[in-house]
Amino acid sequence: xxxxxxxxxxxxxxxxxxxxxxxxxxxxxxxxxxxxxxxxxxxxxxxxxxxxxxxxxxxxxxxxxxxxxxxxxxxxxxxxxxxxxxxxxxxxxxxxxxxxxxxxxxxxxxxxxxxxxxxxxxxxxxxxxxxxxxxxxxxxxxxxxxxxxxxxxxxxxxxxxxxxxxxxxxxxxxxxxxxxxxxxxxxxxxxxxxxxxxxxxxxxxxxxxxxxxxxxxxxxxxxxxxxxxxxxxxxxxxxxxxxxxxxxxxxxxxxxxxxxxxxxxxxxxxxxxxxxxxxxxxxxxxxxxxxxxxxxxxxxxxxxxxxxxxxxxxxxxxxxxxxxxxxxxxxxxxxxxxxxxxxxxxxxxxxxxxxxxxxxxxxxxxxxxxxxxxxxxxxxxxxxxxxxxxxxxx
Amino acid sequence: xxxxxxxxxxxxxxxxxxxxxxxxxxxxxxxxxxxxxxxxxxxxxxxxxxxxxxxxxxxxxxxxxxxxxxxxxxxxxxxxxxxxxxxxxxxxxxxxxxxxxxxxxxxxxxxxxxxxxxxxxxxxxxxxxxxxxxxxxxxxxxxxxxxxxxxxxxxxxxxxxxxxxxxxxxxxxxxxxxxxxxxxxxxxxxxxxxxxxxxxxxxxxxxxxxxxxxxxxxxxxxxxxxxxxxxxxxxxxxxxxxxxxxx
Numbered sequence: 001x002x003x004x005x006x007x008x009x010x011x012x013x014x015x016x017x018x019x020x021x022x023x024x025x026x027x028x029x030x031x032x033x034x035x036x037x038x039x040x041x042x043x044x045x046x047x048x049x050x051x052x053x054x055x056x057x058x059x060x061x062x063x064x065x066x067x068x069x070x071x072x073x074x075x076x077x078x079x080x081x082x083x084x085x086x087x088x089x090x091x092x093x094x095x096x097x098x099x100x101x102x103x104x105x106x107x108x109x110x111x112x113x114x115x116x117x118x119x120x121x122x123x124x125x126x127x128x129x130x131x132x133x134x135x136x137x138x139x140x141x142x143x144x145x146x147x148x149x150x151x152x153x154x155x156x157x158x159x160x161x162x163x164x165x166x167x168x169x170x171x172x173x174x175x176x177x178x179x180x181x182x183x184x185x186x187x188x189x190x191x192x193x194x195x196x197x198x199x200x201x202x203x204x205x206x207x208x209x210x211x212x213x214x215x216x217x218x219x220x221x222x223x224x225x226x227x228x229x230x231x232x233x234x235x236x237x238x239x240x241x242x243x244x245x246x247x248x249x250x251x252x253x254x255x256x257x258x259x260x261x262x263x264x265x266x267x268x269x270x271x272x273x274x275x276x277x278x279x280x281x282x283x284x285x286x287x288x289x290x291x292x293x294x295x296x297x298x299x300x301x302x303x304x305x306x307x308x309x310x311x312x313x314x315x316x317x318x319x320x321x322x323x324x325x326x327x328x329x330x331x332x333x334x335x336x337x338x339x340x341x342x343x344x345x346x347x348x349x350x351x352x353x354x355x356x357x358x359x360x361x362x363x364x365x366x367x368x369x370x371x372x373x374x375x376x377x378x379x380x381x382x383x384x385x386x387x388x389x390x391x392x393x394x
Numbered sequence: 395x396x397x398x399x400x401x402x403x404x405x406x407x408x409x410x411x412x413x414x415x416x417x418x419x420x421x422x423x424x425x426x427x428x429x430x431x432x433x434x435x436x437x438x439x440x441x442x443x444x445x446x447x448x449x450x451x452x453x454x455x456x457x458x459x460x461x462x463x464x465x466x467x468x469x470x471x472x473x474x475x476x477x478x479x480x481x482x483x484x485x486x487x488x489x490x491x492x493x494x495x496x497x498x499x500x501x502x503x504x505x506x507x508x509x510x511x512x513x514x515x516x517x518x519x520x521x522x523x524x525x526x527x528x529x530x531x532x533x534x535x536x537x538x539x540x541x542x543x544x545x546x547x548x549x550x551x552x553x554x555x556x557x558x559x560x561x562x563x564x565x566x567x568x569x570x571x572x573x574x575x576x577x578x579x580x581x582x583x584x585x586x587x588x589x590x591x592x593x594x595x596x597x598x599x600x601x602x603x604x605x606x607x608x609x610x611x612x613x614x615x616x617x618x619x620x621x622x623x624x625x626x627x628x629x630x631x632x633x634x635x636x637x638x639x640x641x
Contacts, residue, residue, distance in 0.1 A: 024603045026616045031434030054613055055434060068612050236537060255534055259476060259487060261434045261615045262607060264569045267487070268527060270557040272535035325534050330437040331550065332534070350534055 039340030046078035048339035060263035104362035106322035160202025172206035185226040189233030192240040222393030232297025243277035252308035258334030321364035324348025415456040423625025429474040446471025462501040487529030495520035522572040525563025533557035576602040
């Protein structure tokens, strides 16, 4: 009998190997949108939230929370809870607080839909950390800006407030100090919208004063923009405000967003600019930002943008540390989301990196001249941070 | 003395092998790579295949007239595209990935003396040596002029200016798995010219068994390369090239 050559076995052998190894690919998991989970039990509630965070959260690159460990630890704990038992709902609230306590995103906030939690605060890890920190202090009272500063420091000026239909109140003050230093305070970033209203309002009047002085006066020695206690707001205000003071684009940082589903799937870094606006005037005198630990988001971004100017300064305290811009999650494929049981998980849509290459999320931006909060001086009608800003200009 | 003997033995073996059945050549061709993955619930986002090229050497050792083993050390582009549509039309990214690849295959041929058909089957290892990302995204800090009240917007870039980029891909050691293993199969025709040259054209399929990402997160969506190649090349029979056509 003729022996078969060993090579004749190669082809069948290869075919067998091919068939065996073809099954070696992992399955593609089905990813459902967090809002599509049915919140009929806490298994679903946990999966909806965990999935949203797993794919939408933009800070996994720098965050130190082990999100896989969160899954391993809390999934079984949630599985034991009954969504129709108020005690278990309270326990779930505590778990949410524990799971998110270390998240670096300082915009982060969970708002619950469950009526049993209507009297509970939203979960805000950055706020909880700050409350527990040694240097914690309350916000400077709005009356300090509205009454004390105009009375003790401004030689002329305007002040006003506007209540918007969504229940917010915006306060603004502008004036001159020693006749030739232009000062502007505003409590939130909604300047462009309030300025472009058909009817006059308190904040618009203040803005008009500030812009008129900026455009018409050539004897200004300096400008102070006060964003202490400012909780942030519209991105459009960056160009609307600073774009009137520069005639060349100012590169001050970068942003990136998610692109794929993976925790580390990002777009490249896109440069962030302040873009000059029509009728802009090149301001060469010092521009000083006054910011404090309660300056959040756009207040920080504006401070960083001014610091990138050759004539820019920052006086006050380290800012809050919430720098990532926010939009709807469909725009940049990441960020905030809701589930049936959570009204909103409020989280940044993009990561912001300052021009020095550092991400200040969760850290805060440091002043080049630190002046701490001084409650005794404030009670006495003195503003040491404002005085430090003035001494930089004089 | 020992060294000289060793050198002589090596030289003898090599030349003997060359005389016997070794062929060497070059090949190159068109690549179409598809990344086997999904975009999950990302709004209006899909992955698409993308074109590339390959170029390399062909090393073939013939056992007899119908069986050989073949190794093709080569450079190959296994790229893919991620694109958004509808309101987000214009947002895309090409991931242009370069690999150094070594397929090792059994080469079965059949047919006449001059014109023969062949089938290749085996496995490959590839190392992801370089990457480039090229695309366009909306830049949140580059706002366009406001949309007038009586106008409607047709695309996202009406709000934020597009940021076009074309930059080197930065590998992330936490995520990127740079070694790829897989299976390869192909088939084609070859034409023998003067016993010295063998021209061939081949269609080939590379089936990756390795996720492009390390296993770094629960519920990870894997990404596998499926690579289709149309290539052509030429093999030189060293025995006939250096020693004439005489048997």
